[in-house]
């Protein structure tokens with residue numbers, strides 16, 4: 001049992017190391033300020049509990065997609081350092097996952113925040 005827990009702890013530390021690699025990746029960095037701005041904005045307007053669920057889910061989906069995208073990019077660079085149309089296609093498809101997640105996040109953001117914004121524009 002102790003051995004099992006030790007193994008799990010080591011796997012956990014590897015995953016955390018991966019998370020640090022991901023955060024250090026220049027392209028992934030854009031998602032961090034975006035998530036922070038959304039959270040600050042949500043506090044400022046005072047979103048409802050259910051709206052928090054959707055916002056957190058949207059942020060998580062973008063981060064998860066970006067994490068897989070970063071891993072796939074690294075794998076493609078390792079497997080195919082030279083130009084290859086298929087390598088390019090794999091990277092493009094992987095990037096498309098981040099695009100889809102980001103579109104989903106923007107739609108959620110609009111659905112959650114627009115009603116608060118319209119309350120400010122039309123207070124009566």
Ligand SMILES: Nc1ncnc2c1ncn2[C@@H]1O[C@H](COP(=O)(O)OP(=O)(O)OP(=O)(O)O)[C@@H](O)[C@H]1O
Nearest residue numbers: 027073080081082083084085087088089091092095
């Ligand atoms: N080995 C390759 N063969 C063919 N096309 C490639 C190759 N590597 C990259 N590309 C093309 O260039 C695009 C950008 O690749 P790149 O590796 O620079 O990704 P990125 O999205 O800029 O992310 P990052 O800078 O983090 O690697 C890819 O989406 C793909 O279309």
